[in-house]
Amino acid sequence: MVEKTYPMTKEGKEKIVQELEHLKTVKRKEVVERIKIARSFGDLSENSEYDSAKEEQAFVEGRIALLEKMIRNAVIIEDNGNDNDTVALGKSVTFVELPDGEEESYTIVGSAEADPFEGRISNDSPIAKSLIGKKVGDEVTVQTPGGEMLVKIVAIK
Template sequence: MVDEKSYYMTEEGKEKLETELHYLKTEKRKEIVERIKVARDFGDLSENSEYDSAKDEQAFVETRIAQLEKMIRNAVIIENDEEDADVVSLGRTVTFIELPDGEEETYTIVGSAEADPFEGKISNDSPMAKSLLGHGEGEEVAVATPGGEIQVKIVSIQ
């Protein structure tokens, strides 16, 4: 068997995925089956846009269900050890400033499965997180970005 990718996430992140999976399997599937039944009643399926739309949505939902099942099956829960509290690591919240005079920014470093920059959660695979991981408070770190390299200073780690 091929080794499957591990998906790093918090317990909260795993619970969100499980909730979404449950909804898709128990409610969304039924809605789509009903849409397909109704669309079939419109007649010729070869020229039936309602039917095509429902079948496309069904394919999307089934793909998402398979993806969620794989992510949950291969979930690795992030647990913060107190002995590493002074180092940026998965699950930690880090505050930094862009040098020389940027504003403070705060992000929690999570696995790609639950990354959401608008919620202040960045993936451990992102250039910013990769650069910060393993560094401590007060350190200055170079971060490669699409716009060029920037320097940041780590203000705090929680």
């Protein structure tokens, strides 16, 4: 079975490595300490502190496993800087909603490092899927949860 790959920038991979390190060295110890303290409260069958700490432990361990898998299967997006004509993974694209919308810019990244509030959208998002492969000047219909919108690509970096 082929494992899923995770496209990401070098910076995105570094952030994931740092989060993994924090979870393993700091958060894991904090949770173990919470469990130890909760056990001292007595009867575990009616101990909400213990249950909460065990749930957090399961979350932390699940996140560690996911991050390890993402790092193991990371595919680094290389921007060779040669092709700024076509929207692609790792590129920043600026577009205007037609007929008279404001300019918006996004960098298209892998899902592992997407953060729409930071202007980084996943290559799996409807906007990115609609824009990938298009060129400056192209008018593109984008499917969004709120319906269709027509945009014109004005810049690619």
